[in-house]
Amino acid sequence: MAAIREKSPAKRADAQRSIEAILDGAIRCLSRNPEASVSEIAKTAGVGRVTVYGHFPNRADLVEAALTRAIDDGHAGLEAVDLSGDPRDALARLVDSSWQLVNQSRSLLIAAQDVLPPGKIRELHAGPANRVERLIERGRDEGVFRTDLPTTWLVGVLHSIMHSAADEITAGRLTPDEAAGYITATVLAAFSPGALRP
Amino acid sequence: MAAIREKSPAKRADAQRSIEAILDGAIRCLSRNPEASVSEIAKTAGVGRVTVYGHFPNRADLVEAALTRAIDDGHAGLEAVDLSGDPRDALARLVDSSWQLVNQSRSLLIAAQDVLPPGKIRELHAGPANRVERLIERGRDEGVFRTDLPTTWLVGVLHSIMHSAADEITAGRLTPDEAAGYITATVLAAFSPGALRP
Numbered sequence: 001m002a003a004i005r006e007k008s009p010a011k012r013a014d015a016q017r018s019i020e021a022i023l024d025g026a027i028r029c030l031s032r033n034p035e036a037s038v039s040e041i042a043k044t045a046g047v048g049r050v051t052v053y054g055h056f057p058n059r060a061d062l063v064e065a066a067l068t069r070a071i072d073d074g075h076a077g078l079e080a081v082d083l084s085g086d087p088r089d090a091l092a093r094l095v096d097s098s099w100q101l102v103n104q105s106r107s108l109l110i111a112a113q114d115v116l117p118p119g120k121i122r123e124l125h126a127g128p129a130n131r132v133e134r135l136i137e138r139g140r141d142e143g144v145f146r147t148d149l150p151t152t153w154l155v156g157v158l159h160s161i162m163h164s165a166a167d168e169i170t171a172g173r174l175t176p177d178e179a180a181g182y183i184t185a186t187v188l189a190a191f192s193p194g195a196l197r198p
Numbered sequence: 199m200a201a202i203r204e205k206s207p208a209k210r211a212d213a214q215r216s217i218e219a220i221l222d223g224a225i226r227c228l229s230r231n232p233e234a235s236v237s238e239i240a241k242t243a244g245v246g247r248v249t250v251y252g253h254f255p256n257r258a259d260l261v262e263a264a265l266t267r268a269i270d271d272g273h274a275g276l277e278a279v280d281l282s283g284d285p286r287d288a289l290a291r292l293v294d295s296s297w298q299l300v301n302q303s304r305s306l307l308i309a310a311q312d313v314l315p316p317g318k319i320r321e322l323h324a325g326p327a328n329r330v331e332r333l334i335e336r337g338r339d340e341g342v343f344r345t346d347l348p349t350t351w352l353v354g355v356l357h358s359i360m361h362s363a364a365d366e367i368t369a370g371r372l373t374p375d376e377a378a379g380y381i382t383a384t385v386l387a388a389f390s391p392g393a394l395r396p
Contacts, residue, residue: 113316117308118365146387149380152371157384160362164354167316173350182351189344190388 019055021045026066027108034111038062060115067105067112068124074101075127083131087139091191092184094135098128099162099180106166122159129155139191146193158187217253219243224264225306232309236260258313265303265310266322272299273325281329285337289389290382292333296326297360297378304364320357327353337389344391356385 025045029036038059042049056062081097083090102109112121122129132155139145145154165183168174174182223243227234236257240247254260279295281288300307310319320327330353337343343352363381366372372380 110315113311118311119369122365122369149383150371153366153380153384156362156366156371157359160358160365161355164358167320167358168351168354171317171320173348173354182347185347186351186355186388189390189392190384192387192390192392194387194390194392 023069030108030111034107095184145191221267228306228309232305293382343389
């Protein structure tokens with residue numbers, strides 16, 4: 001860090017541009033092939049392997065940074081989703097938009113699952129998870145989502161069903177077009193307070 | 199393979215005993231520490247590292263074999279679960295027993311997730327998945343489980359919610375005692391045909 005702080009503003013801006021190019025390259029390569037090597041990523045980014053390793057000591061660090069960046073970009077896009085009105089309809093809209101992102105990042109996610117522990121991947125989703133959490137809380141307050149299980153559990157259920165859909169597509173048992181509908185139909189039933197009624 | 203076939207029956211029995219000891223050791227070590235090394239596993243098994251590598255060329259092969267063995271053992275245990283009667287009650291019993299196994303194997307599963315792709319892990323669960331699949335089919339025939347989503351999807355949902363519970367415990371957001379109840383309450387709601395009724 002000291003070394004970076006001592007650099008001139010121009011050098012810092014250079015380093016920043018180089019990092020951006022590497023992350024763009026990583027997202028592009030890993031989205032095509034989850035096993036893309038550091039060399040391929042460097043080539044796509046238009047930098048040398050040594051430059052990549054200067055910013056990311058190993059491939060796992062680079063994959064983590066690429067996933068973080070993809071999630072942050074997606075998170076920003078999800079800000080546009082209308083979460084007002086009936087929480088069930090709002091959840092369906094959020095699943096639909098989130099799913100597009102998960103599906104685009106399916107290959108990147110496989111790359112991440114290869115090198116990062118599941119807890120880490122869930123941690124990187126903290127931003128999107130907060131949005132879901134607030135929506136679930138509102139649905140509970142309004143009586144349309146169940147309150148017999150904790151909100152954190154329901155967030156985890158949504159997260160794991162989305163990722164299950166990604167795995168099912170990879171396994172050839174589901175098409176990307178079917179997925180959002182399946183996820184919504186499953187999650188709305190799972191979140192329903194119906195089971196509490198006699 | 200030719201080399202093994204040429205060995206005397208006594209030597210083959212020796213090799214088999216050695217493999218059994220290594221797998222027992224691997225399950226024991228990885229269940230305590232998902233990052234257990236091949237050296238630790240060899241020590242626990244009472245064999246040398248070279249012997250381990252003679253049977254399992256790398257750590258990922260060994261972890262895969264250990265998970266396969268743990269799943270096979272668990273599968274045999276699950277044969278004892280009574281799956282007759284109301285499919286919802288049968289599913290609750292199956293979740294309860296399966297969860298005990300998943301929970302015991304939580305650390306082993308983390309080890310496997312570190313070295314094996316998700317598709318491979320799901321593939322190793324094919325035996326247990328068949329049992330769940332038959333039960334879900336019966337529930338659909340009897341009108342207590344939904345038929346608007348494919349059975350394979352519902353199997354995947356159960357699988358992912360179980361593994362989500364394991365991750366939630368690892369993250370400290372859930373206790374092992376709560377998990378089976380949460381999984382059952384979530385899955386029975388998710389599988390309910392209620393949403394189809396007007």
